[in-house]
Amino acid sequence: MSQHRVTRRGRRIGLTVAAAATAAAVTGVMVIPSASAAEVPVGNGGYSDTRPPGTSGPTDNVGNPVLPQVTDAVADQPVPTNDWWSSLVFKRYGDNPYSQPMYGHPLTYQAVAGGLEVGYPTDYSIVGEGRQYEYVHTADLTLGVSGLNSGDVKADGWSDWTVNPYWSDGDRELRATIGHGLPFVYAEASGGDAEITTNGTPEVFSDDGNIIGVTVAGNHYGLFAPSGSDWNVSGTSISAGLGGADYYSVAVLPEPEALDTYSQYAFSFVTGSEVSWDYDTDAGEVRATYTLETEAREGSETGTIQALYRHQWLHSDDTMLDYEYVSPRGAMKIREGNSFTTSQSVPGVLPVLPETDALDDGRLAGYIAEVLGSDDPFEGAVDTYWTGKQLGKLAQLVTIADQAGDTASRDELLGLIKDRLEEWFTVGGPAEFSYDSDWSTLTGYPASYGSDTELNDHHFHYSYFVMAAAIVAQFDASWAEDSAWGGMVKELIRDTANPARDDEQYPFLRGFDIYAGHSWAAGHQGFAAGNNQESSSESINLSVGLIMWGSATGDDELRDLGVYLLTTEAESIRQYWFDADQEVYPSDYEHPIVGMVWGSGGAYSTWWTANPEEIHGINVLPVTGGSLHLATDKGAIERNLEHLVEQNGGPFEEWRDLLWEFQALADPDAAKAAYDADNDAYEPEAGETRAHTYHWIHTMAATGAPNTDITADSPTAAVFERDGNRTYAAHNYSGSEQTVTFSDGTTLTVPAQSSATSNG
Structure with a gap:
């Protein structure tokens, strides 16, 4: 059994020149199949059209292969x-x-x-x-x-x-x-x-x-x-x-x-139904319009009636009727009309927290050296999930080392990440990706947690790959070119969050349920309670990876897709995983959070343990500069952790680092006091490092928690506040100087391809 999870829940590819041209239009890479069509080259890498020997694709619950049941x-x-x-x-x-x-x-x-x-x-x-x-x-x-x-x-x-x-x-x-x-x-x-x-x-x-x-x-x-x-x-x-x-x-x-x-x-x-979205960078807002297509079967009426979820009607100015429906997500409000529009403020993300003088450079360097000096920085990871977590772990250290001026460690970390990504992006080695044309999906082998047989969790696993690749792209643009290794990164994006409806290889936004406002984990939805999602934070990790990858590579379409997904899912998490407004869960449900959202409701549980620390932590990890949206409801964080201590019968012991980092988003002083008192006795969570936890907690203790009420005209900018004093931070991925304007009127000039910090 893993430390983190237990199991959650044809036709062969014949890639024609026309299909290759379609793929090229999306990825920017012209894919020319080999004569045997065993390997599909993509830039310097590629994927296989045939699963590795001894592996499996989608099956039923007793292991029989299954094909899509469509007309x-x-x-x-x-x-x-x-x-x-x-x-x-x-x-x-x-x-x-x-x-x-x-x-x-x-x-x-x-x-x-x-x-x-x-x-x-x-x-x-x-x-x-x-x-x-x-x-x-x-x-x-x-x-x-x-x-x-x-x-x-x-x-x-x-x-x-x-x-x-x-x-x-x-x-x-x-x-x-x-x-x-x-x-x-x-x-x-x-x-x-x-x-x-x-x-x-x-x-x-x-x-x-x-x-x-x-x-x-x-x-x-x-x-x-x-x-x-x-x-x-x-x-x-x-x-x-x-x-x-x-x-x-x-x-x-x-x-x-x-x-x-x-x-x-x-x-x-x-x-039919269709969403469209627009990221207004100047306003720091995403507007999304949800439209139903209709046909009059008799008469001339082509209007209709829709019921909006809480995460939608809270952010819509469209007129509603006085009627409501009951749902597991709280009251659904009713609207006459074929469409409605939501408008939401964009949560900022950062590749690294603001630079401060609160860190001991020697202590930080020692923690980074501890990782680089280990026998295996990947801790034995071989499958897509655990490899992804290790890639994510190392990627977070890259930006910390760079901020500290430790370019040698930064470059060594980048080398480790590149080597492992390139191994996965090359057919014929110990790991590879394989395209299944029956199921229109790209599966990494070795697989894990049903990512092969059940098509589970691709957005979780690949989120770490995309995030790590985005960090590489920040420092090495040539590596991220489509003709180099960026084409394979885009294949993972097309599998999990394809922005194109006319792609012949992958469905539109596979894992993301557009109307529900969040992703689903199970590929088959084979449960009496509907589909489910446990780690909403790993889903967010993909959206943040899209923002950073798109920003680093100049792909505004992918950046804006990430902004839409992050903004939408962050509000769904706030309402349905954390019940931040305390308006969703039944009045006699005694838990203020759930570890898992189901189609039929929610559960204070995980797939692999009933231990409260993991139930509370699973929707926090991985902690990155994309986690700042969680600070929108500091009261919800406090209720969350108070309940954890109550359920745990005392202070949390497991995943202490994650939970301190979560606490720092609401009360940095309390998080730092608990962290300092521990004196490094804790065991880091598998995707965490002592360097990252130290940097996160001590930085936020200096800057204060995020102030998410203030937005910016850049998706990679954020504000922190302590005792009325604000710290403004932004990263500029472009090749020229950028001035970021915040909604309180403050401006911050950020040099090309750099981060900047100001106290206003």
């Missing part, structure tokens, strides 16, 4: 994984060819032989000795076609946050559209009447022929058949002939009186 309509498209609905395409269990429960919010869904189960859980349970709260999927309705008995369900299409499950038994067909924030389910049916089976005898509160309102299990629904149809209620079966049409829809109503409002939009079918 011919989308068979040539890169298949999404790691989504809220991935069990539709990744059948983790051989005896279930349909799906696991899928948590769209406000509705929940599960595909079965007879159609689509739909529920709206408003009551929660607290289980697992009080550790987990969950709003479990229970079917109120099952939408189908009379007589439907499908042998499986496939995905027939998808967009940014919607998906189309498809059923067929040879005589009857059903295609549904479901999604995040959709109160409606849209059905296309053929071969029989529309048939809805209810959980218990429905209470009909309104009947207007083709539109009826029913209450089932305490929840209210509107049922909408084509004009001229008539719903027939018989026991627990509600059916309607569709005449010459092939559609019907169902909506969950916030209350029965909303039926008239929802009826206006019943035949405006959602056909």
Whole structure:
């Protein structure tokens, strides 16, 4: 068993010249396949199109290989994984060819032989000795076609946050559209009447022929058949002939009186969803617009209704209705219209904390020498996760050594990082990356924690590679050229956070759930509780790596993508992992944080231990200059650590360094006092070093904690404050001098390719 985690949860590539050209458009590298197509060169490196001998790709739970379950309509498209609905395409269990429960919010869904189960859980349970709260999927309705008995369900299409499950038994067909924030389910049916089976005898509160309102299990629904149809209620079966049409829809109503409002939009079918974002550098803000595409199946109405999560409506000025829905993420507010826009301040990131005179240069140099003098600075790491952590560890020391003027140590560290990255980026050695064209993914071998067989955690593992490469690029631009090793870095980015929707090799933003505002870890979503994510901070590590890589290489598209992802997920973490506003978790849930977010709720736990220190620390590591967003809610940090001490029965012992660094974001003096009292007796966390912990805590004790209320016109700038005195810091990746302007009016001139610090 590892120190950190236990397991969470075709067709061969034929790279044509056209596909190579597509790859070149995204990466900037022209990929020419060899005659045997065993190795795909990318700059100085490359990846294999065939897994190394003795390794495995995606499998079911008993080890049988699996292929994506999609219809011919989308068979040539890169298949999404790691989504809220991935069990539709990744059948983790051989005896279930349909799906696991899928948590769209406000509705929940599960595909079965007879159609689509739909529920709206408003009551929660607290289980697992009080550790987990969950709003479990229970079917109120099952939408189908009379007589439907499908042998499986496939995905027939998808967009940014919607998906189309498809059923067929040879005589009857059903295609549904479901999604995040959709109160409606849209059905296309053929071969029989529309048939809805209810959980218990429905209470009909309104009947207007083709539109009826029913209450089932305490929840209210509107049922909408084509004009001229008539719903027939018989026991627990509600059916309607569709005449010459092939559609019907169902909506969950916030209350029965909303039926008239929802009826206006019943035949405006959602056909797609798309996000767009804009980073306004001058304002230090990201604006994101979430748009639904619709089609009028009858009439002329093309508007719709959407339900917004808390992390969205808190940052939107768009008008909402007075109605709300219950969800595991707190209240969802309702908006009429096809789109809404959010606007959020961008959290600053730094490659290294500000320079101060608070450090003992000799002590710091000794700590760095301790790492470089070890027999193996990578501590035996061989797989993608543990190698990544070691790369991240060494990368943090590079910028500290550079700040201290220790160029010899800096360059030795850079050499170690380059050598290990180049080893992974070269086919045929002890480690390599392999592209799986069936699953449209790039997997590193040796793999770990299901990154191969379950497609888990790619964004966690590769975040460290991207971050380390960004640090290298900061000091060696030629190494980061696409024609050198940068092309392979971009392959990892395309696998985990591809910004292109038209890429033929990788799906758009694989791990990031655009509407939920955060990433998911499990590739298959093969759980009754939906998908999950444990280490939100490792997901953030990828976003920060994108900002730094994009800044260092002059790739504004990737920089701005990182800004959007960081800004969005930071707010989701604040709300859903740390309940910073204390408005999300059930009132009788006794923990102020969760270690894991699930589709159905959240859990005070990790995958590998119930020890409180790891539960609290897993959403902190790795601590970098991208962790500053956590300081937005200092009260939440204090509640977090107070609860840890309470649960632990005393001061924390394991991962003390991480938790002191976390504490320093709210109370640097307390963190320093605890650190100093320890006198180096602690054992560093596997991705930490004594040098980094010393530098972090003593620097922040001098500058004060981050003041995230002040923004800047650069994503790589931040402000710290102690006793009313502010320290301004920024890094300039460009080749010319830059003046950074902060929102309080302060300016800071930063030399080319340098960091600068000022007290205003």
